[in-house]
Amino acid sequence: MLTQKTTASLQRQSGIGRVIIFRSCVDSTNDTAFEQAGLSQDPHGLVVIADSQTRGRGRLGRKWESPPAGNIYLTVVLVPGFDHQDIPLLSLAAPVAAARAIHQTTGLDPSIKWPNDIEISGRKAGGILIEARRDNRQRMIVAAGIGINVNSPVHSLSRETSSIATSIQQALGRPVDRIVLIAALLAEFEKNYKFLLNGNKGALIESWISINSTIGKEISVRSGTNVITGLAVGISTRGELEIRMSSGTIKRVSGGDVSVIKKNVVNRTGP
Ligand code: BT5
Secondary structure (H helix, E strand, O other), rough: OHHHHHHHOOOOOOOOOEEEEEEEEEEEEEHHHHHHHOOOOOOEEEEEEEEOOOOOOHHHHHHHHHHOOOOOEEEEEEEEOOOOOHHHHHHHHHHHHHHHHHHHHHOOOEEEEEOOOEOOOEEEEEEEEEEEEOOOOOOEEEEEEEOOOOOOOOOOHOHHOOOOOOHHHHHHHOOOOHHHHHHHHHHHHHHHHHHOOOOOOOOOOOOHHEEEOOOOOOOEHHHOOEEEEEEEEEEOOOOEEEEEEEOOOOEEEOEEEEEEOOOOOOOOOOO
């Protein structure tokens, strides 16, 4: 169960998880994280955890359904100690941390659909929302929001969402201790954050690639009214998805929604 007491046990000596704030219900953990960061002298590593959200959000103002008493809704506050150009790479670091933590605690093998959906057996089990703002002290504050469907029944989601979603309990056949999963998530997040801090983008990109389910597939990426179709061939050092079009040109996209057209296309880079 997530309570003030059980979440206090997640506190780490330094870095991510240095300060843990638990609320049973919030609008959005990202909003609470920005508020709390603004009040703190040293907000880096602060983590907000909630048992439910009334206005959980996804990218582009979409809704993140956040039923109580079973799932994970948390936000890690970062004051990036690296070049701000690399902030988009946090949207690779967060899903890698989530997927690794799920694997360590359950043995399941989640995959990441670009940019940052956590999927189990092709169904969405989690999502990431990275937001960055300058606060009134002109500090760059990043809120890395992570939602994972852990134990809440998938049928408690709307009909539309439950048709594409899954949960860890559904995939595993038994419930999972959220505290154990969050502890693994915070430790993994710290590791991946350090890759960026130490300028080791390559290691982060390699980890992301080893867990992803997008590269090597014929996909289309929709971003607003713009649709790009081609073979997903790689990730740039800025976290963009590289798509080879039928003309052979490589396009890089920094955001959007991926649909898979054809699976298991052989990834040939030559003519
Ligand atoms: C995401 O957006 O996947 C990012 C979700 C981030 C949620 C966390 S929870 C903690 C923190 N606080 C917040 O307020 N947000 C973050 P996107 O890729 O735009 O996907 C949104 C879409 O996912 C929706 O339009 C639905 O189709 C689907 N969806 C909504 N709720 C879901 C759920 N619980 N499980 C699976 N899919 C869901």
